[in-house]
Amino acid sequence: QSVLTQPPSVSAAPGQKVTISCSGSSSNIGNNYLSWYQQLPGTAPKLLIYENDKRPSGIPDRFSGSKSGTSATLGITGLQTGDEADYYCATWDNSLNTWVFGEGTTLSVL
């Protein structure tokens, strides 16, 4: 059981929009920046969103992040088949004194 809760899977059609939620607590999301990672099949995770809502250079603006209280959301618009991947949220937990990751959400673009 992960400290950060994500849905196991989400799906949508090409061109559509999808959101992935990440729920935590005041000891993690509520008081620290959250980041999101995309893991394409057979590859290492890649930073997608940092500091809740910022995109690294090279990440298209189809990807967005937001945070409210102890929850965060990753949004992806204009879905492409190349977006099929596992998505993880992550942050530091001040009580556990460790990084915590969500269990990951598998995105299917049908």
Place this chain on the structure above:
Amino acid sequence: QVQLQESGPGLVKPSQTLSLTCSVSGDSIKNSFYYWSWIRQPAGKGLEWIGRIFPRGNTNYNPSLKSRVTMSVDTSSNQFSLRLTSVTAADTALYYCARELGSRRYYFDSWGQGTPVTVSS
């Protein structure tokens, strides 16, 4: 652009010690802006943070692994290392090294490609 590359034995016997090294290029491991972490991922499962080392050598470890983990840094070679003792089959995973932004910004901006480790006799 920073690059990280993990290396080490792919097979470790139960009860023995797993040792991995991460070679960093494109940035100095002494750069005070960054911390250096190890993260693992069992096949088909999620990510687990193992621990991190700061440029001056101090460390933070995942409490669940703390009794078995040691990390070190070799600034002359621009590498950092992981030792995990008394391994079991549960330690079989893909092991990544990653660079973390400091100052409580909390994100990993660069990852190695990962190295698989199997614990088996």
